[in-house]
Amino acid sequence: MTAAGDTQRRQRADARRNIAAILDAALACLSRDPDASIGDIARTAGVGRVTLYGHFPTRAELVDAVFARTLAEADETLNTVDLTGDPRAALARLVASSWQIVNRHRALLQAAQRTIGSGRIREQHEIPHQRVQALIKRGRREGVFRTDLPTTWLMAAFHNVLHGAADEIAAGRLNEKAAGRTIVATLLAAFTAPGQLVQQVPL
Amino acid sequence: MTAAGDTQRRQRADARRNIAAILDAALACLSRDPDASIGDIARTAGVGRVTLYGHFPTRAELVDAVFARTLAEADETLNTVDLTGDPRAALARLVASSWQIVNRHRALLQAAQRTIGSGRIREQHEIPHQRVQALIKRGRREGVFRTDLPTTWLMAAFHNVLHGAADEIAAGRLNEKAAGRTIVATLLAAFTAPGQLVQQVPL
Numbered sequence: 001m002t003a004a005g006d007t008q009r010r011q012r013a014d015a016r017r018n019i020a021a022i023l024d025a026a027l028a029c030l031s032r033d034p035d036a037s038i039g040d041i042a043r044t045a046g047v048g049r050v051t052l053y054g055h056f057p058t059r060a061e062l063v064d065a066v067f068a069r070t071l072a073e074a075d076e077t078l079n080t081v082d083l084t085g086d087p088r089a090a091l092a093r094l095v096a097s098s099w100q101i102v103n104r105h106r107a108l109l110q111a112a113q114r115t116i117g118s119g120r121i122r123e124q125h126e127i128p129h130q131r132v133q134a135l136i137k138r139g140r141r142e143g144v145f146r147t148d149l150p151t152t153w154l155m156a157a158f159h160n161v162l163h164g165a166a167d168e169i170a171a172g173r174l175n176e177k178a179a180g181r182t183i184v185a186t187l188l189a190a191f192t193a194p195g196q197l198v199q200q201v202p203l
Numbered sequence: 204m205t206a207a208g209d210t211q212r213r214q215r216a217d218a219r220r221n222i223a224a225i226l227d228a229a230l231a232c233l234s235r236d237p238d239a240s241i242g243d244i245a246r247t248a249g250v251g252r253v254t255l256y257g258h259f260p261t262r263a264e265l266v267d268a269v270f271a272r273t274l275a276e277a278d279e280t281l282n283t284v285d286l287t288g289d290p291r292a293a294l295a296r297l298v299a300s301s302w303q304i305v306n307r308h309r310a311l312l313q314a315a316q317r318t319i320g321s322g323r324i325r326e327q328h329e330i331p332h333q334r335v336q337a338l339i340k341r342g343r344r345e346g347v348f349r350t351d352l353p354t355t356w357l358m359a360a361f362h363n364v365l366h367g368a369a370d371e372i373a374a375g376r377l378n379e380k381a382a383g384r385t386i387v388a389t390l391l392a393a394f395t396a397p398g399q400l401v402q403q404v405p406l
C-alpha cells in the first residue's frame with residue numbers, strides 16, 4: 001500500500017461523503033422551499049460553493065440528482081407492496097404506500113417542475129409508472145377496471161388524484177388521516193365502468 | 204369644451220388602448236411561453252417598456268391582470284351553461300364548456316403558478332369554484348353524487364381531472380376530440396358512491 005494510494009482512497013471517500021451531504025442538504029432545503037439557492041444548500045451541507053459546483057456544475061443537475069435519489073428510495077419501498085390478488089385490494093395497498101411519499105415530496109416535485117421540466121420528471125418516473133400500468137392492465141384483463149377509457153388515462157388519473165390530494169392537504173382542506181382512504185375511494189369509483197357497481201374500499 | 208379637456212380625454216383613450224394592447228400581447232406571449240419576458244410583451248404590444256411599466260409596475264402585476272381578464276371572459280361563457288335539471292347532465296354540459304378553456308390557457312396558468320402563486324390563483328377562481336360547488340352540492344342533495352367524501356374533495360377532483368386532461372393533450376397522450384367525453388366519464392364514475400351503479404355519459 002503506497003502513500004499516494006492512501007491519499008487517493010481518502011479523496012474518494014471525502015468526495016462520496018460530500019456528495020451524500022450535498023444531496024441530504026438539497027432534499028432538506030428544497031423540501032422547505034422549492035426555490036432554495038445553491039448557497040443555502042452548500043451552507044446546510046457544510047461545504048463550500050466551489051466543492052458543491054465541483055460535483056454538480058448547475059443547480060438543475062443537483063435538483064435532478066436529488067430527485068433521482070428520492071425516486072430510487074421510494075422505489076425500494078414500493079417494491080415491497082404486494083400487488084397480487086384482487087386488483088382493487090392491490091390498488092388500495094399501492095395507494096397506501098404511495099400517497100405519503102408523494103405528500104412528503106410535494107415541494108421537491110415543485111422544485112423539479114421549475115428546474116428540470118415535465119419531460120425529465122416523467123423519464124425519472126418510469127419505474128413507478130410501469131408498476132401502476134401493470135396493475136391497471138391486469139385489472140382490465142380481469143374485468144375489474146374499466147376498459148372504455150385508455151390505460152394511459154387511468155394512469156394519469158392515478159397520478160393526478162395522488163398529487164391533488166397532496167395539494168389539498170397542503171392547503172388545509174384535506175385531513176392527512178383521511179387522505180389514503182379518500183384517494184382509494186375516488187380511484188376505485190373512477191376506474192369503474194358505466195353499468196357497474198362501485199365497490200367499497202377493500203381493507 | 205377646452206383644449207386641455209380634449210388633451211386629457213385623448214390621453215385617457217391612449218392609455219386604455221395601450222392597456223388593452225399590453226394585455227392582448229401578454230396573453231399571446233405567455234400562451235406561447237409561460238416565461239415570456241416584459242421585453243417580449245412590450246415588443247408584441249408595440250409599446251415601449253416605460254409605457255408598459257407605467258401601467259404594470261411589475262411582471263407579477265401584469266400576469267395577475269391578464270389572468271383576471273381571462274377568467275372574467277371565461278366566466279361570461281360559463282354563465283350561459285344551463286346547470287338546471289339532472290345534475291349528471293348539468294355536469295356534462297359544464298365540463299363541455301370548461302375543459303377547452305382550461306386547455307387553451309394551460310401555459311397562462313403555468314405562468315401564473317410561477318409568478319402570482321397558488322393562493323392568488325385560487326382567489327381569482329372564486330366564481331368558477333362557486334359554480335362547481337353549487338352543482339356538486341345540489342347533486343349530493345338529490346342523491347345523485349356521493350356524500351361519503353367531502354364537497355371540497357369532489358371540487359378538487361373536478362379541477363384536477365380537467366387540468367390533468369390538458370396536460371395529457373399537451374403530451375400527445377389524449378386525443379383532443381375524445382377529451383370532453385373522457386373527462387365526463389371519469390368524473391361521473393368518481394362521483395358515484397360505493398354500492399351505486401356508474402351511469403352512462405348523458406348527452
